[in-house]
Amino acid sequence: MEDFAAIDSTKGGPRSTVAIVQARMGSTRLPGKVLADLAGAPMLQRQLERVRRATSVDRVVVATSTDDTDRPIAELCKSLDVPCFRGDLNDVLARFLGAIDEFDPEVVVRITADCPLISPLVIDSIVHSFFESDCDYLSNTLEPTFPDGVDVEVVRVSALRALAQLDTDTPEREHVTLGIYRRPEQFVVRNFTGDPDLSDLRWTVDSPEDLEFVRWVYSELFYTNPKFDLAEIMELLGENIDKSRTGSDSRRNAALDGLSTGAMQHRNRAPCSTDI
Numbered sequence: 001m002e003d004f005a006a007i008d009s010t011k012g013g014p015r016s017t018v019a020i021v022q023a024r025m026g027s028t029r030l031p032g033k034v035l036a037d038l039a040g041a042p043m044l045q046r047q048l049e050r051v052r053r054a055t056s057v058d059r060v061v062v063a064t065s066t067d068d069t070d071r072p073i074a075e076l077c078k079s080l081d082v083p084c085f086r087g088d089l090n091d092v093l094a095r096f097l098g099a100i101d102e103f104d105p106e107v108v109v110r111i112t113a114d115c116p117l118i119s120p121l122v123i124d125s126i127v128h129s130f131f132e133s134d135c136d137y138l139s140n141t142l143e144p145t146f147p148d149g150v151d152v153e154v155v156r157v158s159a160l161r162a163l164a165q166l167d168t169d170t171p172e173r174e175h176v177t178l179g180i181y182r183r184p185e186q187f188v189v190r191n192f193t194g195d196p197d198l199s200d201l202r203w204t205v206d207s208p209e210d211l212e213f214v215r216w217v218y219s220e221l222f223y224t225n226p227k228f229d230l231a232e233i234m235e236l237l238g239e240n241i242d243k244s245r246t247g248s249d250s251r252r253n254a255a256l257d258g259l260s261t262g263a264m265q266h267r268n269r270a271p272c273s274t275d276i
Contacts, residue, residue, distance in 0.1 A: 017127060018105035019057045020096060021048065022176070023113035024089070025069045029207050034113045035072055036211055039218040042076055043205065046116045046218070053120035053227065056127035057109060063099045065089035091173045097164055100157055107131075108160065110153040110176060116214055117203040119150050119230045126192045130154040135188040137180045141253075142191040142264045148252045149203030150230065152192075153177050159187050171259050181263040189263045202245040202252070203233075213245050 023034050023044055035042040044062070051060050061083045064070040070086070077084035085102055087095030100108065109127060111118060122140070130138040136159035140146045155177055163172070163179045172179035181189045205211050220236055221228040237244050 016058045016103075016105045017056060017107045017109060018099075018103050019051050019054065019060045019109040019111060019123070020063050020099055021051060021060065021111050021113050022092060022096075023062050023064045023070075023073050024067075025073065026067075026089075027114075027206070030205070030211065033205055033211065035076065036205075038116055038215060039222045043116050043211075043214075044073065044076060044113050045080060047111075047113060047118060048080065048082060049226075050116070050118050050120055051111060051123065054109075054123035054127070055120075056124045058105070059083065059103060061085060061099055061103055062113075063087065063092075063095050065095065093160070093164060093168070093173045093176050093179075096176055097160065100160065106157055108155050108157060110155065112151070112204075114205045115149045115151065115203070116205065117147075117149050117217060117233060118152075121229050122146060122150055122194075123152050126152045127154055129192055133190060135190045137177065137187055137189040138192055139177075139181075140192040140194065142181060142189065143193065144199040144252065145194040145197045147198050147201035147203045147230075148247070149205070151204075155180060162187075178259070178261065182260060184263045191263075198234075199252075200247045201237075202247060202249055207250060209249065210245065213243070216243060 025032050025034065027033050034044045038046045048060060048062070051057065062073065062077050063085050064073040065088065066086045067089045074084050074086060083103065085095070085099035087098040096108065107130065109123065126138060126140060137153070137155045139151070139153040141151050141153060159180055166179065168179050172182070180187050202210065203214070205214055217233060217236065221232055225232065
């Protein structure tokens with residue numbers, strides 16, 4: 001097992017960057033997925049191992065809820081010596097702000113816990129690009145070119161605090177950064193683009209079929225190279241085209257269907273007065 005304590009940074013305060021991994025046990029299609037077995041450990045643990053390899057991140061924190069159903073997540077974090085903040089189940093923006101108050105970063109990297117193929121190299125590229133840019137928010141999700149499940153959002157804490165003071169609606173409280181890219185006239189938002197366009201690939205876990213795919217990838221790569229990244233996965237899929245999952249299997253960001261998404265080019269969005 002990876003030594004989490006040894007690789008956790010104690011940095012905090014000005015100029016620090018904290019990755020907040022958003023996790024909960026509740027899932028309509030696949031309850032408890034974040035703790036499903038993946039190569040002999042809970043899926044969340046495997047994902048944390050990958051996020052911790054991002055050299056641009058000073059600390060990794062799990063943000064879960066105070067609901068009793070999420071106690072196993074907190075217990076896993078304790079066993080791994082991973083900081084865990086517990087807050088409101090439904091107001092995820094408030095949960096993030098509570099974690100921010102506790103760990104005092106300048107910048108937050110938001111990652112959801114159903115992405116066990118997240119790329120440390122992609123995290124580093126986006127964080128470095130964020131600090132080179134004069135923006136409040138940078139992600140690879142506004143106009144996706146990376147596989148679904150390699151999603152990384154970097155946001156300035158001051159922008160999240162400013163958002164919380166606005167008249168936010170329920171979806172903005174649930175989706176944390178939605179209120180940022182809905183308001184490009186107020187916040188500077190930018191997209192990080194990759195080449196080639198791999199946006200049709202599906203690597204996130206939201207169904208039994210998704211979990212089966214991720215387990216297959218780990219069975220092929222993890223035991224010989226625990227630090228495998230995007231290039232190794234693409235090579236594996238090139239040799240096993242029939243194994244690939246795509247947007248035709250399940251749509252990206254279905255939870256945003258019907259919502260106005262501002263700067264995000266979501267195909268099933270509602271019209272928004274701040275579209276750019």
